[in-house]
C-alpha cells in the first residue's frame with residue numbers, strides 16, 4: 001500500500017485556531033518553527049502568496065509527537081512543525097507532555113547566545129575584547145578580508161545561527177585571527 005504523504009498545510013490547518021500545549025501562537029501568514037520560534041527574518045511570510053504555500057516553502061519539518069516507532073499515528077493531532085535543528089534535538093518519547101514542555105522552552109535567540117558564548121570561549125575572546133572586535137567588524141577592510149577567507153557551508157541542521165551560510169565558529173574564528181594577526185601585521189610594518 002502506498003504511504004500517504006502528509007502535507008504541511010494539513011498540519012497548519014489542524015492547529016491554527018486551537019489552543020496548544022506547546023505554547024506557540026500560530027500566525028498563518030508567518031511561518032515559524034513551533035518550537036524555537038525561528039522565523040528566518042520573515043523571508044517566507046505570505047506576501048503575495050497564499051498562506052499555505054508560504055508554509056510549504058519554509059524550511060520546516062513535520063515531526064511526530066508520539067514517534068511512529070512507539071505507535072504514533074499520522075493524524076495532524078500527532079504532528080507538529082519544527083525547524084531541522086529542533087527536530088534533531090527534540091525528545092522522542094511516548095509522553096506528549098515531555099515534548100510539549102521542551103518545545104515551550106526553546107528560543108532561537110537563546111540558542112544563538114549560548115552558541116555565541118561557546119564560540120567566544122573556544123577562541124579565548126574575553127568580554128573586554130568584544131568591543132574592540134565589534135569596531136573591527138564594521139571596517140570595510142575586514143568585510144573584504146572575510147569574503148576571501150570563509151567557505152560557505154550550509155549546516156546539516158539548516159541553522160547557522162547567522163541567517164546565512166556562514167557558521168558562527170567561522171565568523172568568530174576569523175575575527176580573532178584577523179585582530180590578533182592580520183591587523184597587527186598591518187600596524188607593524
Ligand SMILES: [Zn+2]
Nearest residue numbers: 033036083086
Ligand atoms: Zn526550531
